[in-house]
Amino acid sequence: MKPFLNVPFLPEERYVDFLCQCRDDLDSVHFSLLHSRSLDSRIQLEPLPAQESIIAGLERLHGPKKYALLNSRFYTPELLTDHNRLKPILHTLEHCLERKVINGIVYCDHYLLQVLADESPQIAAQLEAVPSVNTMLDSAHKIEAQLAYIGETGFKMPGKIILDRSLNRDLDQLAAISLSMHRQFPGLKIEVLANEGCLPYCPFKLSHDSYIALANINGRCQTHVINCDIGCMRLLDEQPHRLLQSPFIRPEDIDLYLYHVETIKLCGRTLGPPFLINAIKAYRARRYDGNLLDLLD
Known part of the structure; x- marks a missing residue:
């Protein structure tokens, strides 16, 4: 079985130990270098000791790709126009590249993507730019356009894209989009989000x-x-x-989706290691005998 899970990374030692034990099933992990676990429009980087803890933990986890989260809906105009404010972010990304613990970034704000590429083309050229699930890619045309725009920035093309959560409840459309993308971009992995609990087509x-x-x-x-x-x-x-x-995917149903897509994303980074370990175990086992709500973020 190929690696099929994309899961949050946290630097807690016992959680890193757990990820190392199940790394054969991990396609990738996503992590934050921000000062808090919430999305932060000011991009307050973690203090250096905390950054080092994250990087050291990532260094222990061999195999899965590693993506840094810069995925807020938008950032302040000051950040986008005052390039001095970007320097700490770029220095951190560069340090992660030097330590070989990053393959790309997950983004939502295309302004941020462009200004990072303008300020440091060398760093951008080494990092995949992966559109966040909140870019709501729900059609082949949207995906084609997004990939074309990424290509114009100077960032590396993403190794994967994650489809909008709404497609989890429209398998015919999901299958059609996946088939189209696999034909056009044979090396591109398709991902779906499994365990977010919210309203369908939330207004x-x-x-x-x-x-x-x-x-x-x-x-x-x-x-x-x-x-x-x-x-x-x-x-x-x-x-x-x-x-x-809600467009969640039960652990028992993931093989139905893996017929069309390559990877399954699990969320719940802010809920901590106990929640994540429980969810990862359930989706690896492809069954859960407890309350399904215990797996949903």
Whole structure:
């Protein structure tokens, strides 16, 4: 069996030990060098000791590709226009390249991608630019366009793309897109997100991502309160059955998807090692006898 999982990386020792034990099933890991585990529009890099802990942990994990998360919906204009603010990010990426613990970045804001490439073409040329799941790639035309735009920046072309979560509930369309992409780009891996629990075609998604970015700019995070009062959490409380319509993929069903795609992404980085270990075990075993909600982020 080929490696098929893309999972979060955290530097906790016991979690790194666990990942090393199951690395034959890991296609890639994704990690953050930011000061917090939330998306951070200011890009506050981890203090040096914490960065070193992350890098040292990544060095222990041989085999899987490694992708750094720079995937906020948007970043401040000051970051995009004042290139001095980019230097710490570029230095960190360069250090990761020197230590051979990074293959690419996951991005959502194309402005950030372009300014990083403009500021350091040498670094960009060594890193894959992988579109975040929140770029919502749900058609062959969107994927073709996204790949073309990446090619114009100077970043390496991505080794994989992750399809929009909505396609998890439309296997015919997912199969058609995957077949088209495999014909056009034979080396490109296709990935789907398995364990996100949210409304189907969530009407709050774009605004929610933007409020996360705004919260990290002004330091006031009210997104959970907003979601509970007037957003998706309110709907789920009022109509719990909607959670069963969420585009999650059960561990028991992943082979059906692996017929069309190469890799399965698991999320839940902010929930910590116990949650992640439980989820990874379930998807590796392709079954879970507990409460399915325990696997959903």
